[in-house]
Amino acid sequence: MLYMRAPSxxxxxxxALSAFHDVxxxxxxxxxxxVERSALMKALSHVQNxxxxxxxxxxxxxxxxxxxxxxxxxxxxxxEIAAVEQVPAEILRPGATTAPAATLYxxxxxxxxxxxxxxxxxxxxxxxxxxxxRYATSLVCLPVEDFPALQEGAxxxxxxxKAGVLRELIDRTRFAISxxxxxxxxxxxxxxxxxxxxxxxxxxxxxxxxxxxxxxxxLPEGAAGMPGVIVPRKAVLELxxxxxxxxxxxxxxxxxxxxxxxxxxxxxTLTSKLIDGTFPDYDRVIPRxxxxxxxxxxxxxxEAVERVAAISSERSRPVKLAIARQGLTLxxxxxxxxxxxxxxxxxxxxxDATPMEIGFQARYLRDITDQMADSARVEFKxxxxxxxxxxxxxxxxxxxYVLMPMRV
Numbered sequence: 022m023l024y025m026r027a028p029s030x031x032x033x034x035x036x037a038l039s040a041f042h043d044v045x046x047x048x049x050x051x052x053x054x055x056v057e058r059s060a061l062m063k064a065l066s067h068v069q070n071x072x073x074x075x076x077x078x079x080x081x082x083x084x085x086x087x088x089x090x091x092x093x094x095x096x097x098x099x100x101e102i103a104a105v106e107q108v109p110a111e112i113l114r115p116g117a118t119t120a121p122a123a124t125l126y127x128x129x130x131x132x133x134x135x136x137x138x139x140x141x142x143x144x145x146x147x148x149x150x151x152x153x154x155r156y157a158t159s160l161v162c163l164p165v166e167d168f169p170a171l172q173e174g175a176x177x178x179x180x181x182x183k184a185g186v187l188r189e190l191i192d193r194t195r196f197a198i199s200x201x202x203x204x205x206x207x208x209x210x211x212x213x214x215x216x217x218x219x220x221x222x223x224x225x226x227x228x229x230x231x232x233x234x235x236x237x238x239x240l241p242e243g244a245a246g247m248p249g250v251i252v253p254r255k256a257v258l259e260l261x262x263x264x265x266x267x268x269x270x271x272x273x274x275x276x277x278x279x280x281x282x283x284x285x286x287x288x289x290t291l292t293s294k295l296i297d298g299t300f301p302d303y304d305r306v307i308p309r310x311x312x313x314x315x316x317x318x319x320x321x322x323x324e325a326v327e328r329v330a331a332i333s334s335e336r337s338r339p340v341k342l343a344i345a346r347q348g349l350t351l352x353x354x355x356x357x358x359x360x361x362x363x364x365x366x367x368x369x370x371x372x373d374a375t376p377m378e379i380g381f382q383a384r385y386l387r388d389i390t391d392q393m394a395d396s397a398r399v400e401f402k403x404x405x406x407x408x409x410x411x412x413x414x415x416x417x418x419x420x421x422y423v424l425m426p427m428r429v
Contacts, residue, residue, distance in 0.1 A: 050115070050116035050117060050144055051114055051116050051141075051142060051143050051144040052086070052088050052114055052115065052116030052117060052118055052140070052141070052142045052144075053088075053113040053114040053116075053139070053140070053141040053142070054088045054093055054110045054111060054112055054113060054114075054139070054140050054141075055110065055111040055113065055137055055138070055139050055140075056093055056108060056109075056110040056111070056137070056138050056140070057108075057109075057136075057137060057138070058129060058132050058133075058134070058135070058136040058137065058138050058153065059134070059135075060108040060109065060110075061093070061108060061129050061138055062126070062129045062130055062132075063108075063266075064093075064095050064106040064107075064108045064288075065084065065095065065122070065125060065126040065129055065130075066126060066130075067104060067106050067262075067263055067289060068084055068095045068096065068097040068104040068105070068106055068122070069084060069097060069122040069123060069125075069126045070104070070259055070262060071097045071098060071099055071102050071103065071104045071259060072084070072097050072099065072122045072123065073099045074123070076099070078100075079163060080119065080163050080167040080168055080169070081098065081099055081100065081169075082121055082122060082123070083097075083119040083120060083121055083122055083162075083163055083168070084096065084097045084119065084120055084121075084122040084125060085097070085117065085118075085119050085165065085168045086117060086118055086119065086120060086140070087116075087117040088110060088112045088114070088115050088116055088117070089112065089115045090112070090115075091109060091110070091111075091112060092107045092108065092109055092110060092112075093107070093108050093109075093110040093112075094106070094107045095107075095108070096168075097122055098169060100169065101253065101255070101256075101293065101294050102253075102255060102256050102259065102291065102292070102293045102294070103290075103291070103292045103293075104259070104263075104289070104290070104291050104292075105289070105290045105291075105292075106288050106289045106290075107288040108288065116142065116144070117165050118142040118149055118162050118165060119162050119163050119164070119165055119167075119168055120149050120160045120162055121160060121161070124160060125151075125160060128151060128158060132153050132156065133154075136153045136154060137153065138151065138152075138153045139151070139152045139153065142162065146162070146164070147162070148160055148161055148162060149162050173281065173283070173292060174278060174280070174281060175278060176276035176277055176278050176281060176282075176283055177278060178243070178244070178246060178247040178248070178276065178277050178278070179243050179274070179275065179276045179277075180241040180242060180243035180244040180247070180275055181241060181243075181272040181273060181274050181275065182223075182238070182241055182272070182273050182275060183269060183270055183271070183272060183273070184264050184267040184268065184269055184270070184271045184272070184273050184286065185269025185270065186238055187260075187264060187273050187284075188261065188264050188269070189236070189238075190210075190225045190236055190238060191210070191225075191257055191260065191261045191264075192261070192392060193225075193234055193236040193392045193420050194210050194225045194226065194227040194234040194235075194236055195210065195227065195254075195257055195258065195261065196227075196234070196388040196389075196391075197227040197228055197229055197232050197233060197234040197388070197422075198210060198227045198229065198254045198257065199227075199228065199229035199230065200229070200254070201229065201230075204230070205296060205298060206251060206296060206298030206299060206300060206301075207227075207228060207229060207230065207300075207301075208251075208253060208254050208296060209227070209251040209252050209253045209254050209256075209257065209295075209296050210225050210226070210227045210251070210252045210254075210257050211225065211226040211227070211249060211250075211251050211300040211303075212224075212225050212249070212250050212251075212252055213226075213247070213248075213249030213250070214240060214244060214245060214247060214249075215237065217237055217418075220240075221240045221245065222237040222238065222239065222240050223237060223238050223239070223240050223241060223244055224236070224237040225237070226300070226303050228301070228303060228423075231382075231385065231424075231425050232385050232388075232389075232422065232423065232424045232425065233303060233306065233307070233422065233423040233424075234389075234392075234420070234421075234422050235303065235307070235420070235421045235422075235423075236419060236420045236421075237419050237420075238419065247277060248277075248279055249300065250277060250279070250282060250295045251295055251296035251298060251300055252282060252293065252295065252296075253293060253294070253295070253296055255293075256282070256291070256293035259291060260284055260291055263284075263286075263289055263291060264286075267286055267287065271286060271287070272286070273285070273286045274286065277295075279295070280294065280295055280297065281293065281294055281295060282295055306409065306423060307411065307421065307423055308402065308404060308408065308409050308410070308411045308423065310404065311402035311403055311404045311408070311410070311411050312374070312402075312404070313344075313372075313374040313375070313377065313402065313403040313404070314371075314372070314373075314374070314400065314401070314402055314403075315344055315349070315370065315371070315372045315400070315401040315402075315403070316370070316371035316372075316398050316399070316400050316401075316415060317349065317365065317369065317370050317371070317398065317399060317401075318369065318397075318398055318399075319390055319393045319394070319395060319396075319397045319398060319399045319414070320395045320396075321365060321369055322365075322390065322399055323386075323387065323390040323391075325351050325363045325365060326340055326351060326383055326386050326387060326390075327387070328361070328363055329351045329352060329353045329361045329362065329363050329383075330353055330361075330383035331361065332353050332354070332355050332358050332359060332360065332361040333353060333354075333355035333357075333358055334355075334358075335355065338353060338355060338382075338383065339353070339380035339381060339382055339383070339427040339428075339429050340352070340353045340380065340381060340382075340383045340386065341353065341378060341379070341380045341429040342378065342379050342380070342381070343376070343377075343378050344370075344372055344376065344377055344378070344379070344403075345372070345376040346367065346372055346373060346376075347367050348364055348365055348366045348367040348369075348370050349364070349365040349370045349372070350362060350363070350364050350365075351363050351365070353383070374403075377403060377405065377406055378406055378429065379403060379405075379406040379410070379426045379429075380406075380426055380427040380428065380429030381410075381424055381426055381427060382427055385424055386424075389412055389422045389424065392414075392420065393414040393417075394414070397414040397415060397416075397417070398414070398415040399412065399413075399414060399415070400412065400413050400414070400415050406426060407426060408426070409423050409424065409425055409426075410423070410424050410425075410426060411423060412424060
């Protein structure tokens with residue numbers, strides 16, 4: 022393991038973040054709107070991802086719908102994360118209601134392209150009527166007043182990142198987030214201000230104890246005073262899905278406090294509690310004295326790993342690297358399937374140190390090389406076959422990966 026450190030605090034408690042604003046004005050009021058199917062489906066696909074499929078609180082399976090001022094606002098929360106999105110709509114009667122998120126999404130998704138959707142709720146405990154062309158259905162609603170009236174609180178630290186930059190920070194770190202609940206303080210991405218070669222940067226770090234990903238970008242204006250925060254895994258993954266539809270140059274507004282973080286772009290707002298814990302001192306496990314350097318084309322290496330690892334379906338089966346000046350040999354073995362090996366000649370490998378052997382889990386190697394361009398050369402810095410290995414793309418100091426070897 023890279024390290025293990027006891028947590029200092031439990032998961033953040035107290036009131037959750039704000040999922041909706043000024044909804045009380047519409048409690049129990051009738052609602053009638055018309056909205057384009059494509060816009061409604063897109064918004065539902067975004068917010069319903071936050072909903073937990075299995076929960077003991079029925080209202081958390083619902084999406085909150087509010088019609089007002091020419092827009093339909095949709096909100097969903099699991100009490101840890103809240104997603105809110107607005108879509109243009111023809112408001113025939115302003116009001117608010119709730120509806121089962123997954124069911125509503127599936128119905129709208131199956132309507133024909135270009136359809137118009139009419140939603141009508143008479144108020145009280147009546148059902149929500151949905152009509153589109155000759156199709157009609159009604160959905161059981163839960164009271165609006167049961168939907169959590171959650172408070173966001175002050176978010177004093179504010180800055181903006183380009184969507185493409187934020188996507189890159191997430192893509193280069195999310196695979197290393199731990200899923201081990203006992204070390205909950207590793208169940209997210211640690212976002213903080215750090216110093217790199219005398220320059221302050223915004224840095225994202227994730228680790229599961231076997232591997233570590235550290236990525237940094239130029240420090241955006243307004244971020245200098247932010248606290249170090251751990252953004253939970255679910256929030257990271259949901260944010261990444263939402264960013265798929267955002268042009269890379271568009272700005273994502275980020276606001277945070279010690280306990281919450283909010284991402285806002287376009288008509289979408291995603292707010293999340295932060296993990297209330299202490300992230301380990303990751304810097305001390307990044308190797309400083311690894312003196313054996315291997316350089317190889319990322320594409321050559323990644324494809325060889327894939328072919329050799331195909332001999333075994335076990336995710337934890339190691340791939341062994343036998344490294345020498347004469348070239349690199351990759352090999353794997355499976356008691357049930359057999360063995361596989363591939364040699365990469367010296368003219369495609371740069372290595373000028375004593376021969377050595379080391380093993381890594383194939384999936385971990387793929388996760389790291391997947392973050393690098395096919396045209397890149399990957400650099401490995403080794404100390405010996407048992408010590409952590411430093412990995413990075415040649416000429417890219419922004420991203421550093423540390424990987425623990427496996428016994429082979």
